[in-house]
Amino acid sequence: MKTLDTIRQEFSPLTQDIIYFDSGASTLTPNSVVEAMDAYYTQYRSNIHRGIYAWSQQSTDKYELARLKVAQFIQANQVEEIIFTRGTTDSINMIAELLINTFQKGQNIIIPVTEHHSNMLPWRELAQRQELEIRYAGLRDEILDIEELMGHIDENTALVVIGHVSNVLGSIHPIQEIAHKAHSVGALCVVDGAQSVAHIPISVSELGVDAYAFSGHKVYGSTGVGVLWVKYELLQTLTPSRTGGDMVSYVTLDTVEYAPIPQRFEAGTPPIAEVIGLSKAIDWLQEIGWDTIQEHEKKLIDYMWGQISLRPWIHVLGGDKTMSRIGCFAFTIQGIHTHDIAHMLAQHNVCVRAGQHCASGIAETLDIVGSTRITFGLYNTVEEIDICMQALDSIYKTFN
Numbered sequence: 503m504k505t506l507d508t509i510r511q512e513f514s515p516l517t518q519d520i521i522y523f524d525s526g527a528s529t530l531t532p533n534s535v536v537e538a539m540d541a542y543y544t545q546y547r548s549n550i551h552r553g554i555y556a557w558s559q560q561s562t563d564k565y566e567l568a569r570l571k572v573a574q575f576i577q578a579n580q581v582e583e584i585i586f587t588r589g590t591t592d593s594i595n596m597i598a599e600l601l602i603n604t605f606q607k608g609q610n611i612i613i614p615v616t617e618h619h620s621n622m623l624p625w626r627e628l629a630q631r632q633e634l635e636i637r638y639a640g641l642r643d644e645i646l647d648i649e650e651l652m653g654h655i656d657e658n659t660a661l662v663v664i665g666h667v668s669n670v671l672g673s674i675h676p677i678q679e680i681a682h683k684a685h686s687v688g689a690l691c692v693v694d695g696a697q698s699v700a701h702i703p704i705s706v707s708e709l710g711v712d713a714y715a716f717s718g719h720k721v722y723g724s725t726g727v728g729v730l731w732v733k734y735e736l737l738q739t740l741t742p743s744r745t746g747g748d749m750v751s752y753v754t755l756d757t758v759e760y761a762p763i764p765q766r767f768e769a770g771t772p773p774i775a776e777v778i779g780l781s782k783a784i785d786w787l788q789e790i791g792w793d794t795i796q797e798h799e800k801k802l803i804d805y806m807w808g809q810i811s812l813r814p815w816i817h818v819l820g821g822d823k824t825m826s827r828i829g830c831f832a833f834t835i836q837g838i839h840t841h842d843i844a845h846m847l848a849q850h851n852v853c854v855r856a857g858q859h860c861a862s863g864i865a866e867t868l869d870i871v872g873s874t875r876i877t878f879g880l881y882n883t884v885e886e887i888d889i890c891m892q893a894l895d896s897i898y899k900t901f902n
């Protein structure tokens with residue numbers, strides 16, 4: 503069984519004197535994932551679905567096995583529901599493109615102000631084109647006001663979009679209830695899972711949503727690959743928005759027959775090595791197991807709260823300790839600019855993110871310039887939290 507020590511040894515960058523508290527932006531990649539991608543490049547590098555030689559067959563097999571792994575990982579009902587993309591942003595843009603003609607003028611779309619720009623701007627663009635009303639759900643006590651969101655849903659609602667977990671507040675949203683309410687008025691529910699997949703077990707079928715998006719690089723895989731899961735019944739009604747090679751069965755100069763689902767939604771050469779890497783990352787996570795993952799994360803979260811409560815000058819956004827959350831703490835310190843905090847932490851070899859975290863609706867609503875964000879990965883330790891806190895103490899002293 504993997505222990506925390508052995509887990510750390512699997513990440514080459516961690517041999518450096520660095521505390522990496524920015525896994526919310528991108529997790530580090532275990533060596534086994536790098537090796538799987540390397541093996542593709544050094545042993546059987548070839549395109550998929552096309553060649554009838556062994557290398558291409560091997561690439562195709564690994565690629566399609568990855569689809570199966572992803573389907574099992576998020577408990578999809580059918581492997582065909584998995585579409586590989588370039589990342590969450592790409593997945594959400596794609597589902598917005600696919601859905602555009604299903605909406606009509608006068609309908610409304612619900613968007614929480616907490617959304618990452620990736621799950622806000624594609625929908626704003628769509629709303630503008632189809633003349634849909636946008637209804638923003640705001641904050642209460644610095645977290646998403648679920649009651650307000652639910653109250654916005656009515657018979658004219660076409661779509662509710664929501665992040666499973668806020669990338670700033672770390673809050674886990676009640677997706678099942680929201681999807682249920684959306685469906686009760688005939689609306690769809692599309693979920694941004696960028697911040698959830700590495701932290702909580704996902705069952706898209708249990709959540710009861712219509713589409714779910716996430717990125718490989720936030721779940722210990724590489725950059726450049728993502729997943730768009732769409733419920734099969736919905737997928738069957740959609741026409742590909744992107745056309746080109748590999749998504750067709752038959753083409754003449756006058757006619758085209760698209761390939762079966764899901765291939766018809768994957769035009770062009772996909773990120774093959776990255777998909778193979780994602781498959782390995784899922785193996786890696788599953789080897790550790792959700793119990794260990796969640797136990798470790800809870801330990802870090804509890805320790806973090808303990809340290810923060812000793813420092814009343816740290817204000818955690820959405821700082822309700824009882825809230826269901828992942829290891830993501832965005833905070834402000836009065837009188838010190840968020841970028842100064844991050845810059846000074848970097849001088850102590852602590853990597854954090856500062857600013858609005860591509861979710862400017864939160865900063866705008868709270869009327870703050872931004873926040874400094876600490877996010878945990880499986881490799882982080884309480885000792886690292888101690889070092890970070892001592893660094894924050896010295897930063898605070900410098901300004902006071």
Ligand code: PMP
Pocket residue numbers: 526527588589590591592618620621665667668669694696697717719860
């Ligand atoms: N949504 C959320 C909640 C995110 O945290 C991120 C990454 N910061 C994205 C979407 C976009 O992911 P990507 O950049 O991998 O497309």
